[in-house]
Amino acid sequence: MANLPETPQWEEGIYQIEVSDPVLGGPDGISNRQAKQLASRTSYLRQKVEKSGTDLAAHIAAADPHTQYAPKASPTFTGTPTAPTPANSDNSKKLATTEFVAKALAALAGSAPETLDTLKELADALGNDPNFATTVLNKLAEKLAKDQNGxxxxxxxxxxxxxxxxxxxxxxxxxxxxxxxxxxxxxxxxxxxxxxxxxxxxxxxxxx
Incomplete structure:
Protein backbone atom coordinates (compact mmCIF):
# COMPACT_ATOMS: atom_id res chain seq x y z
CA MET A 1 0.00 0.00 0.00
CA ALA A 2 1.39 3.41 -1.00
CA ASN A 3 0.60 6.99 -0.03
CA LEU A 4 -0.90 9.50 -2.41
CA PRO A 5 1.68 11.95 -3.78
CA GLU A 6 1.24 15.46 -2.34
CA THR A 7 1.95 18.62 -4.35
CA PRO A 8 2.16 21.84 -2.28
CA GLN A 9 -0.25 23.90 -4.31
CA TRP A 10 -3.61 25.47 -3.70
CA GLU A 11 -6.42 23.61 -5.39
CA GLU A 12 -9.19 26.00 -6.35
CA GLY A 13 -11.88 23.38 -5.99
CA ILE A 14 -12.53 19.86 -4.73
CA TYR A 15 -13.86 17.42 -7.30
CA GLN A 16 -17.31 16.03 -6.65
CA ILE A 17 -17.59 12.32 -7.44
CA GLU A 18 -20.58 11.73 -9.62
CA VAL A 19 -22.87 8.70 -9.38
CA SER A 20 -21.83 7.78 -12.87
CA ASP A 21 -18.11 7.82 -12.10
CA PRO A 22 -16.51 4.40 -12.11
CA VAL A 23 -14.60 3.26 -9.08
CA LEU A 24 -10.99 3.69 -10.07
CA GLY A 25 -8.05 3.71 -7.65
CA GLY A 26 -4.40 4.61 -8.05
CA PRO A 27 -2.56 7.97 -7.83
CA ASP A 28 -4.68 9.48 -10.57
CA GLY A 29 -7.77 7.37 -10.03
CA ILE A 30 -11.00 9.26 -9.80
CA SER A 31 -11.76 7.67 -6.46
CA ASN A 32 -8.61 9.29 -4.97
CA ARG A 33 -9.01 12.69 -6.65
CA GLN A 34 -10.67 14.43 -3.69
CA ALA A 35 -8.12 13.09 -1.19
CA LYS A 36 -5.27 14.15 -3.47
CA GLN A 37 -6.63 17.68 -3.83
CA LEU A 38 -7.12 18.09 -0.10
CA ALA A 39 -3.63 16.72 0.57
CA SER A 40 -2.18 19.28 -1.85
CA ARG A 41 -3.99 22.08 -0.06
CA THR A 42 -2.74 20.86 3.30
CA SER A 43 0.83 20.64 2.03
CA TYR A 44 0.57 24.16 0.60
CA LEU A 45 -0.71 25.61 3.87
CA ARG A 46 1.96 23.81 5.90
CA GLN A 47 4.68 25.23 3.67
CA LYS A 48 3.30 28.76 4.15
CA VAL A 49 3.09 28.39 7.93
CA GLU A 50 6.67 27.14 8.19
CA LYS A 51 7.92 29.96 5.98
CA SER A 52 6.04 32.57 8.01
CA GLY A 53 7.70 31.31 11.17
CA THR A 54 11.13 31.67 9.58
CA ASP A 55 10.28 35.13 8.24
CA LEU A 56 8.96 36.23 11.64
CA ALA A 57 12.17 35.17 13.37
CA ALA A 58 14.25 37.06 10.81
CA HIS A 59 11.96 40.08 11.18
CA ILE A 60 12.38 40.12 14.95
CA ALA A 61 16.15 39.74 14.72
CA ALA A 62 16.59 42.49 12.10
CA ALA A 63 17.83 45.90 13.31
CA ASP A 64 15.65 47.76 10.84
CA PRO A 65 13.03 45.40 9.39
CA HIS A 66 10.88 48.25 8.01
CA THR A 67 13.18 49.99 5.55
CA GLN A 68 10.22 51.81 4.02
CA TYR A 69 9.83 53.84 7.21
CA ALA A 70 12.11 56.56 8.62
CA PRO A 71 14.59 55.22 11.20
CA LYS A 72 14.39 56.32 14.80
CA ALA A 73 18.02 57.49 14.76
CA SER A 74 18.61 60.59 12.59
CA PRO A 75 15.44 60.21 10.51
CA THR A 76 15.08 61.95 7.16
CA PHE A 77 11.46 62.92 6.56
CA THR A 78 9.83 63.71 3.25
CA GLY A 79 6.66 65.62 2.50
CA THR A 80 5.42 68.04 5.15
CA PRO A 81 5.93 66.52 8.61
CA THR A 82 4.35 68.35 11.54
CA ALA A 83 4.79 68.27 15.30
CA PRO A 84 3.14 69.94 18.32
CA THR A 85 4.49 73.43 19.02
CA PRO A 86 6.07 73.65 22.51
CA ALA A 87 5.27 76.52 24.86
CA ASN A 88 7.32 79.70 24.45
CA SER A 89 9.19 79.04 27.71
CA ASP A 90 9.92 75.39 26.89
CA ASN A 91 13.60 74.51 27.29
CA SER A 92 13.44 70.76 26.75
CA LYS A 93 14.52 68.39 23.96
CA LYS A 94 11.19 68.63 22.14
CA LEU A 95 11.09 69.40 18.43
CA ALA A 96 11.27 73.12 17.68
CA THR A 97 8.67 73.78 14.98
CA THR A 98 8.84 76.75 12.62
CA GLU A 99 6.05 78.33 14.68
CA PHE A 100 8.14 78.01 17.86
CA VAL A 101 11.18 79.58 16.14
CA ALA A 102 9.09 82.45 14.74
CA LYS A 103 7.71 83.23 18.20
CA ALA A 104 11.21 83.13 19.73
CA LEU A 105 12.55 85.55 17.11
CA ALA A 106 9.59 87.89 17.61
CA ALA A 107 10.18 87.87 21.37
CA LEU A 108 13.88 88.62 20.80
CA ALA A 109 13.15 91.61 18.55
CA GLY A 110 10.33 92.79 20.81
CA SER A 111 9.14 96.28 19.91
CA ALA A 112 12.47 97.31 18.39
CA PRO A 113 12.19 99.58 15.35
CA GLU A 114 12.50 97.95 11.96
CA THR A 115 16.00 99.37 11.52
CA LEU A 116 17.21 97.66 14.72
CA ASP A 117 15.37 94.33 14.74
CA THR A 118 18.25 92.17 13.45
CA LEU A 119 21.65 91.33 14.93
CA LYS A 120 23.33 92.83 11.85
CA GLU A 121 21.55 96.14 12.32
CA LEU A 122 22.40 96.18 16.04
CA ALA A 123 26.05 95.48 15.27
CA ASP A 124 26.15 98.29 12.73
CA ALA A 125 24.52 100.67 15.22
CA LEU A 126 27.21 99.82 17.78
CA GLY A 127 29.98 100.37 15.26
CA ASN A 128 30.72 96.63 15.18
CA ASP A 129 32.47 97.12 18.52
CA PRO A 130 32.44 93.84 20.49
CA ASN A 131 33.49 95.80 23.59
CA PHE A 132 30.93 98.57 23.18
CA ALA A 133 30.05 98.71 26.89
CA THR A 134 33.71 99.10 27.87
CA THR A 135 34.22 101.74 25.20
CA VAL A 136 31.28 103.76 26.50
CA LEU A 137 32.45 103.49 30.11
CA ASN A 138 35.93 104.63 29.12
CA LYS A 139 34.47 107.63 27.31
CA LEU A 140 32.32 108.49 30.30
CA ALA A 141 35.39 108.32 32.52
CA GLU A 142 36.91 111.09 30.41
CA LYS A 143 34.05 113.47 31.21
CA LEU A 144 34.61 116.29 33.70
CA ALA A 145 32.97 116.05 37.10
CA LYS A 146 30.63 118.91 37.97
CA ASP A 147 31.63 118.90 41.62
CA GLN A 148 35.27 119.62 40.68
CA ASN A 149 34.35 123.06 39.28
CA GLY A 150 36.89 122.72 36.51
Missing part, protein backbone atom coordinates in the same frame (compact mmCIF):
# COMPACT_ATOMS: atom_id res chain seq x y z
CA UNK A 151 39.73 121.44 38.71
CA UNK A 152 39.90 118.27 36.61
CA UNK A 153 40.34 120.11 33.28
CA UNK A 154 43.28 118.38 31.53
CA UNK A 155 44.59 121.54 29.81
CA UNK A 156 43.37 124.75 31.50
CA UNK A 157 45.43 126.96 29.15
CA UNK A 158 43.69 125.52 26.12
CA UNK A 159 40.32 125.59 27.82
CA UNK A 160 40.35 129.38 28.41
CA UNK A 161 40.96 129.94 24.71
CA UNK A 162 37.74 128.17 23.75
CA UNK A 163 34.51 130.21 23.81
CA UNK A 164 31.38 128.90 25.42
CA UNK A 165 27.73 129.81 24.87
CA UNK A 166 24.75 130.70 26.92
CA UNK A 167 21.17 131.12 25.75
CA UNK A 168 19.09 133.71 27.53
CA UNK A 169 15.97 135.80 27.18
CA UNK A 170 13.76 132.74 26.79
CA UNK A 171 10.35 133.67 25.39
CA UNK A 172 7.65 131.09 24.76
CA UNK A 173 10.13 128.21 24.63
CA UNK A 174 12.48 130.00 22.17
CA UNK A 175 15.66 131.95 22.92
CA UNK A 176 15.53 135.59 21.85
CA UNK A 177 19.32 135.87 21.83
CA UNK A 178 22.46 133.82 22.45
CA UNK A 179 25.59 135.14 24.08
CA UNK A 180 29.10 133.84 23.53
CA UNK A 181 31.68 134.15 26.30
CA UNK A 182 35.36 133.49 26.73
CA UNK A 183 36.92 132.80 30.11
CA UNK A 184 39.53 135.38 31.03
CA UNK A 185 42.35 135.18 33.54
CA UNK A 186 40.11 136.08 36.43
CA UNK A 187 37.98 132.91 36.97
CA UNK A 188 35.18 135.04 38.41
CA UNK A 189 34.87 137.09 35.21
CA UNK A 190 34.16 136.18 31.62
CA UNK A 191 34.21 138.29 28.50
CA UNK A 192 31.22 138.38 26.22
CA UNK A 193 32.62 138.35 22.71
CA UNK A 194 29.45 138.12 20.62
CA UNK A 195 25.72 138.54 20.87
CA UNK A 196 23.10 137.03 18.58
CA UNK A 197 19.60 138.46 18.70
CA UNK A 198 16.63 137.85 16.40
CA UNK A 199 18.86 136.59 13.60
CA UNK A 200 21.27 139.54 13.91
CA UNK A 201 24.68 139.43 15.54
CA UNK A 202 26.85 142.01 17.20
CA UNK A 203 30.23 141.93 18.95
CA UNK A 204 30.85 143.18 22.42
CA UNK A 205 33.90 143.66 24.54
CA UNK A 206 32.25 144.40 27.83
CA UNK A 207 32.68 142.27 30.94
CA UNK A 208 30.09 140.64 33.12
Missing amino acids: ADIPDPALFVKKPWFRGSGKDGGCYRFIECFRVVKNPNRRRRICHFAMGKSSSHSNFE
Whole structure:
Protein backbone atom coordinates (compact mmCIF):
# COMPACT_ATOMS: atom_id res chain seq x y z
CA MET A 1 0.00 0.00 0.00
CA ALA A 2 1.39 3.41 -1.00
CA ASN A 3 0.60 6.99 -0.03
CA LEU A 4 -0.90 9.50 -2.41
CA PRO A 5 1.68 11.95 -3.78
CA GLU A 6 1.24 15.46 -2.34
CA THR A 7 1.95 18.62 -4.35
CA PRO A 8 2.16 21.84 -2.28
CA GLN A 9 -0.25 23.90 -4.31
CA TRP A 10 -3.61 25.47 -3.70
CA GLU A 11 -6.42 23.61 -5.39
CA GLU A 12 -9.19 26.00 -6.35
CA GLY A 13 -11.88 23.38 -5.99
CA ILE A 14 -12.53 19.86 -4.73
CA TYR A 15 -13.86 17.42 -7.30
CA GLN A 16 -17.31 16.03 -6.65
CA ILE A 17 -17.59 12.32 -7.44
CA GLU A 18 -20.58 11.73 -9.62
CA VAL A 19 -22.87 8.70 -9.38
CA SER A 20 -21.83 7.78 -12.87
CA ASP A 21 -18.11 7.82 -12.10
CA PRO A 22 -16.51 4.40 -12.11
CA VAL A 23 -14.60 3.26 -9.08
CA LEU A 24 -10.99 3.69 -10.07
CA GLY A 25 -8.05 3.71 -7.65
CA GLY A 26 -4.40 4.61 -8.05
CA PRO A 27 -2.56 7.97 -7.83
CA ASP A 28 -4.68 9.48 -10.57
CA GLY A 29 -7.77 7.37 -10.03
CA ILE A 30 -11.00 9.26 -9.80
CA SER A 31 -11.76 7.67 -6.46
CA ASN A 32 -8.61 9.29 -4.97
CA ARG A 33 -9.01 12.69 -6.65
CA GLN A 34 -10.67 14.43 -3.69
CA ALA A 35 -8.12 13.09 -1.19
CA LYS A 36 -5.27 14.15 -3.47
CA GLN A 37 -6.63 17.68 -3.83
CA LEU A 38 -7.12 18.09 -0.10
CA ALA A 39 -3.63 16.72 0.57
CA SER A 40 -2.18 19.28 -1.85
CA ARG A 41 -3.99 22.08 -0.06
CA THR A 42 -2.74 20.86 3.30
CA SER A 43 0.83 20.64 2.03
CA TYR A 44 0.57 24.16 0.60
CA LEU A 45 -0.71 25.61 3.87
CA ARG A 46 1.96 23.81 5.90
CA GLN A 47 4.68 25.23 3.67
CA LYS A 48 3.30 28.76 4.15
CA VAL A 49 3.09 28.39 7.93
CA GLU A 50 6.67 27.14 8.19
CA LYS A 51 7.92 29.96 5.98
CA SER A 52 6.04 32.57 8.01
CA GLY A 53 7.70 31.31 11.17
CA THR A 54 11.13 31.67 9.58
CA ASP A 55 10.28 35.13 8.24
CA LEU A 56 8.96 36.23 11.64
CA ALA A 57 12.17 35.17 13.37
CA ALA A 58 14.25 37.06 10.81
CA HIS A 59 11.96 40.08 11.18
CA ILE A 60 12.38 40.12 14.95
CA ALA A 61 16.15 39.74 14.72
CA ALA A 62 16.59 42.49 12.10
CA ALA A 63 17.83 45.90 13.31
CA ASP A 64 15.65 47.76 10.84
CA PRO A 65 13.03 45.40 9.39
CA HIS A 66 10.88 48.25 8.01
CA THR A 67 13.18 49.99 5.55
CA GLN A 68 10.22 51.81 4.02
CA TYR A 69 9.83 53.84 7.21
CA ALA A 70 12.11 56.56 8.62
CA PRO A 71 14.59 55.22 11.20
CA LYS A 72 14.39 56.32 14.80
CA ALA A 73 18.02 57.49 14.76
CA SER A 74 18.61 60.59 12.59
CA PRO A 75 15.44 60.21 10.51
CA THR A 76 15.08 61.95 7.16
CA PHE A 77 11.46 62.92 6.56
CA THR A 78 9.83 63.71 3.25
CA GLY A 79 6.66 65.62 2.50
CA THR A 80 5.42 68.04 5.15
CA PRO A 81 5.93 66.52 8.61
CA THR A 82 4.35 68.35 11.54
CA ALA A 83 4.79 68.27 15.30
CA PRO A 84 3.14 69.94 18.32
CA THR A 85 4.49 73.43 19.02
CA PRO A 86 6.07 73.65 22.51
CA ALA A 87 5.27 76.52 24.86
CA ASN A 88 7.32 79.70 24.45
CA SER A 89 9.19 79.04 27.71
CA ASP A 90 9.92 75.39 26.89
CA ASN A 91 13.60 74.51 27.29
CA SER A 92 13.44 70.76 26.75
CA LYS A 93 14.52 68.39 23.96
CA LYS A 94 11.19 68.63 22.14
CA LEU A 95 11.09 69.40 18.43
CA ALA A 96 11.27 73.12 17.68
CA THR A 97 8.67 73.78 14.98
CA THR A 98 8.84 76.75 12.62
CA GLU A 99 6.05 78.33 14.68
CA PHE A 100 8.14 78.01 17.86
CA VAL A 101 11.18 79.58 16.14
CA ALA A 102 9.09 82.45 14.74
CA LYS A 103 7.71 83.23 18.20
CA ALA A 104 11.21 83.13 19.73
CA LEU A 105 12.55 85.55 17.11
CA ALA A 106 9.59 87.89 17.61
CA ALA A 107 10.18 87.87 21.37
CA LEU A 108 13.88 88.62 20.80
CA ALA A 109 13.15 91.61 18.55
CA GLY A 110 10.33 92.79 20.81
CA SER A 111 9.14 96.28 19.91
CA ALA A 112 12.47 97.31 18.39
CA PRO A 113 12.19 99.58 15.35
CA GLU A 114 12.50 97.95 11.96
CA THR A 115 16.00 99.37 11.52
CA LEU A 116 17.21 97.66 14.72
CA ASP A 117 15.37 94.33 14.74
CA THR A 118 18.25 92.17 13.45
CA LEU A 119 21.65 91.33 14.93
CA LYS A 120 23.33 92.83 11.85
CA GLU A 121 21.55 96.14 12.32
CA LEU A 122 22.40 96.18 16.04
CA ALA A 123 26.05 95.48 15.27
CA ASP A 124 26.15 98.29 12.73
CA ALA A 125 24.52 100.67 15.22
CA LEU A 126 27.21 99.82 17.78
CA GLY A 127 29.98 100.37 15.26
CA ASN A 128 30.72 96.63 15.18
CA ASP A 129 32.47 97.12 18.52
CA PRO A 130 32.44 93.84 20.49
CA ASN A 131 33.49 95.80 23.59
CA PHE A 132 30.93 98.57 23.18
CA ALA A 133 30.05 98.71 26.89
CA THR A 134 33.71 99.10 27.87
CA THR A 135 34.22 101.74 25.20
CA VAL A 136 31.28 103.76 26.50
CA LEU A 137 32.45 103.49 30.11
CA ASN A 138 35.93 104.63 29.12
CA LYS A 139 34.47 107.63 27.31
CA LEU A 140 32.32 108.49 30.30
CA ALA A 141 35.39 108.32 32.52
CA GLU A 142 36.91 111.09 30.41
CA LYS A 143 34.05 113.47 31.21
CA LEU A 144 34.61 116.29 33.70
CA ALA A 145 32.97 116.05 37.10
CA LYS A 146 30.63 118.91 37.97
CA ASP A 147 31.63 118.90 41.62
CA GLN A 148 35.27 119.62 40.68
CA ASN A 149 34.35 123.06 39.28
CA GLY A 150 36.89 122.72 36.51
CA ALA A 151 39.73 121.44 38.71
CA ASP A 152 39.90 118.27 36.61
CA ILE A 153 40.34 120.11 33.28
CA PRO A 154 43.28 118.38 31.53
CA ASP A 155 44.59 121.54 29.81
CA PRO A 156 43.37 124.75 31.50
CA ALA A 157 45.43 126.96 29.15
CA LEU A 158 43.69 125.52 26.12
CA PHE A 159 40.32 125.59 27.82
CA VAL A 160 40.35 129.38 28.41
CA LYS A 161 40.96 129.94 24.71
CA LYS A 162 37.74 128.17 23.75
CA PRO A 163 34.51 130.21 23.81
CA TRP A 164 31.38 128.90 25.42
CA PHE A 165 27.73 129.81 24.87
CA ARG A 166 24.75 130.70 26.92
CA GLY A 167 21.17 131.12 25.75
CA SER A 168 19.09 133.71 27.53
CA GLY A 169 15.97 135.80 27.18
CA LYS A 170 13.76 132.74 26.79
CA ASP A 171 10.35 133.67 25.39
CA GLY A 172 7.65 131.09 24.76
CA GLY A 173 10.13 128.21 24.63
CA CYS A 174 12.48 130.00 22.17
CA TYR A 175 15.66 131.95 22.92
CA ARG A 176 15.53 135.59 21.85
CA PHE A 177 19.32 135.87 21.83
CA ILE A 178 22.46 133.82 22.45
CA GLU A 179 25.59 135.14 24.08
CA CYS A 180 29.10 133.84 23.53
CA PHE A 181 31.68 134.15 26.30
CA ARG A 182 35.36 133.49 26.73
CA VAL A 183 36.92 132.80 30.11
CA VAL A 184 39.53 135.38 31.03
CA LYS A 185 42.35 135.18 33.54
CA ASN A 186 40.11 136.08 36.43
CA PRO A 187 37.98 132.91 36.97
CA ASN A 188 35.18 135.04 38.41
CA ARG A 189 34.87 137.09 35.21
CA ARG A 190 34.16 136.18 31.62
CA ARG A 191 34.21 138.29 28.50
CA ARG A 192 31.22 138.38 26.22
CA ILE A 193 32.62 138.35 22.71
CA CYS A 194 29.45 138.12 20.62
CA HIS A 195 25.72 138.54 20.87
CA PHE A 196 23.10 137.03 18.58
CA ALA A 197 19.60 138.46 18.70
CA MET A 198 16.63 137.85 16.40
CA GLY A 199 18.86 136.59 13.60
CA LYS A 200 21.27 139.54 13.91
CA SER A 201 24.68 139.43 15.54
CA SER A 202 26.85 142.01 17.20
CA SER A 203 30.23 141.93 18.95
CA HIS A 204 30.85 143.18 22.42
CA SER A 205 33.90 143.66 24.54
CA ASN A 206 32.25 144.40 27.83
CA PHE A 207 32.68 142.27 30.94
CA GLU A 208 30.09 140.64 33.12
